[in-house]
Amino acid sequence: MSNLLVLPILIPLCTAVLLIFLRGKLRLQRGISVVSSVLTVLMSILLTEHVHKEGILTLQMGGWAPPYGIVFAGDMFALLLVTAASLASLAILLYSISTIGEKREHYYYYTFYHFLLAGVYGSFLTGDIFNLFVFFEVMLISSYALLSLGGTRLQLKETSKYLLINIVSSTLFVAAVAYLYAAAGTLNMAHLSLRISEAGQGGVLNVIAVLFLIVFSLKAGLFLFFWLPGSYSAPPAAVRALFGALLTKVGLYAIIRTFTLLFVDNAGPPHSLILWMAAATMILGSLGAVAYKDIPRILNYNVIISVGFVVLGLAAGTRDSLDGAVFYLLHDILAKALLFILGGLIISAAGTDRLSGMGGMIRRYPLLGWMFFILALALVGIPPLSGFAGKLLIIRGALDAKLLTLSLIGLGSSFMVLYSLIKVFRQAFWGIDVEAERPMVSMKGSLAVAAGLLVLVAAIGIGAEALFAYVSQAGSVLASPEQYIQAIMKIKE
């Protein structure tokens, strides 16, 4: 069974390689992409179910016992994220088939798509810090390609910026790994955790922790998000949905994993830095979401707010808030995918991404409008929709940890999410129909995909009770990393 752990990485990787040889055969490419995505979804659900019953899965590459070889570790947290990511990516794939255009499809769009997914799943499942770097790079280089594919002027400019920032942060990542190896003498995350807790976290290890925090924050858009709103606005809607749903979550996963497993000291300077960064991210993200008047930017700032909110759950560090962070991440992957898909549909229906050029679309696209409205409520956390359970747990955990100001900022940012999305809803769907002469845009297929995602988002909310059994298992590993360490290291004895 543990050998199956590598399949979520292997399926997209092999698909991507296969698709390189099928250039020009677009129907075949689409078919294979969908089949491979469905397989990944099934595989990740199977693995999650297995971990739920039997405990953490580990796989040693080439039979090298840890800490010497490369280890893959599938705990509940990683596998829940893989499952959510595979569901979201399947939906975005279906959406992109109808919207991305044949020209991009000809230039290996699906190949890069699957390479990116392999990088994302790999980052979730790896148990080795250098391997995390490698999977980050797999993901990033595919994202560079997807970002620049199409080669419009805006895309070229934004890709240069995004590429440069990520090269510098990857360089810092390797430097941080080098320092960590010098300080602890190992790269296996479970082994690192043991070594660090033996040595005590102070001095040099705090510096290394902050270096890792900077690197992962750049990828996650935690406080260091200055590049995000611009870069994520450049590509077409499907790619935007993919980035908004998955890329920042990988950075978040890395932050949560390293700061619950390696640098667990809750009183040190890195910890208070995380608190401040979470607060600043939520405040600045809210300001951005309210200030801008074009849809891509409003949605991108919404991504930033949710990053701050999840990190608030990490920073509070209680059992409740960690459960909440996992819950909120799951909800956010699916809801953000849906948000960007609906945003893309609104833009294509209105023919502009400026709010000032829209109005009165509710008469012509009623389904789109009401789906957007329900999603806005879900993102704010109106029960029984999906955002509620995660938000409740995070805020409760933060209050238990005596973080009153931060909880208030978190709640305030929720209102800003509501305000910014209702602003989009009101401006685009109500008022005077400004483009009554515009021909109707056909979006049956995309709406079906969006409806499917909406059902999932609603299911997370309504089935929160059932899902909580899984989420609390993930939270318990985060709260007490001994389980993770034992699952990996016990094999050595």
Place this chain on the structure above:
Amino acid sequence: MELVMALAIGILFTIGVYLILSRSLLRIVLGTSLLTHGVHLLLLTMAGLKTGSAPILGKAESYVDPLPQALILTSIVISFGVTAFFFVLAYRSYQVLGTDEMDSIKEAME
């Protein structure tokens, strides 16, 4: 030996950062590749230098840790790929935007 390595790393980082901060896209690409070279040397140095030892266990009395060399190899391959991509992107931007100066690219957009 560590001192020499430290100096080399420092010089590579300095030149790399200087080039990244310049205006021409080509210089920026060169700067990033120098920066990654610096960080690879850092990786080698931090893992401990043992002059003249081979990374083979059991054949000699002292042996050197093979892990950093494996890491550097991986990292070099990745940085090759990214640098190649960056060069192509810079060339393409030059074709489409008609300039390789970051300031003018910004102006061309507005």
